[in-house]
Amino acid sequence: MKSLWSALKRFRSKLRKKLGFSPDEWEEVVEQLLIEADVGISLTEQIIEELSGILSSKPSEEEIINALRTSLLRIFSDHPVTNLLEAPFAQKPFVLFIIGVNGTGKTTTIGKLAYLYTKKGFKVVLGAGDTFRAAAIEQLEKWAKRSGARIIKGSYGGDPGAVAYQAIESALAQGDDIVILDSAGRLHNKRHLMEELAKIRKVIKKKISDAPHETLLVIDATTGQTGLEQARIFKEFAEPTGIVLTKMDGTAKGGIALPIWHELKIPIKLVGVGEQPEDLIPFNPEEYVNALLPSKDEK
């Protein structure tokens, strides 16, 4: 898979270069690397605290890396790992609502999902709920054509809740398996825009009371620590059930996955690794931690 975890691998190669340090220097090395990787100060301190026992016992490099691996994996252990791309959907239609700050990759992620689900034989309908940005409807339309999914459009400047409602109504009438609802990008610090999300969710529930079955918050991994702040506020208004971490193929350090999961208890479900339809992969904690840390045979 193209440039998978490339950014994380840079972290790993940096860590590898540090091998040979004395145990006394390790605490600082690990701390600095975790902060550089966007893990954030508070979680980094917690991880260092957990490692302090082993670090004071003059460990081998292998012991240090194993302890770090255990500590990082523990963070991800409180949620079962689900592969949204393979999931057998209990509900029909299964409704996904895609939200996030401007330009994070919402529409592209929807396009990829539409492509991947259609390829698996699911009948997919998209709701063009970004009625705010000029050209947003056309952008989604291109993805619909590319994937063979149907699309329900409103008018530019129209009510996004109405589009969501119509998309679900259409899916029920046509027997579609999956509904994916786009939304306009919004800054997390604009209260009225955040409240609009809560309203759209209410409208969705009028049609199917337990929908949206997934509310995915899309976070651009290249924006570092602000991702945590975005997740905190979106959680308050829209109850995201998972995160899509996009642009992990670029310069992103990817460490933001850890504090979002740990502090906000929102699991990372999907990772964007490019702009092509296949560039969306399920998040796997072990793969992620392995990409971060060098293994014994790599030394």
Ligand SMILES: Nc1nc2c(ncn2[C@@H]2O[C@H](COP(=O)(O)OP(=O)(O)OP(=O)(O)O)[C@@H](O)[C@H]2O)c(=O)[nH]1
């Ligand atoms: N390299 C890379 N680029 C991505 C990825 N996901 C999205 N993009 C790009 O990011 C840009 C913004 O993507 P959109 O899907 O339009 O983002 P959006 O969140 O819908 O934006 P708004 O609707 O304006 O809020 C586009 O140029 C995408 O091609 C990814 O995983 N990797």
Ligand SMILES: [Mg+2]
């Ligand atoms: Mg968009």
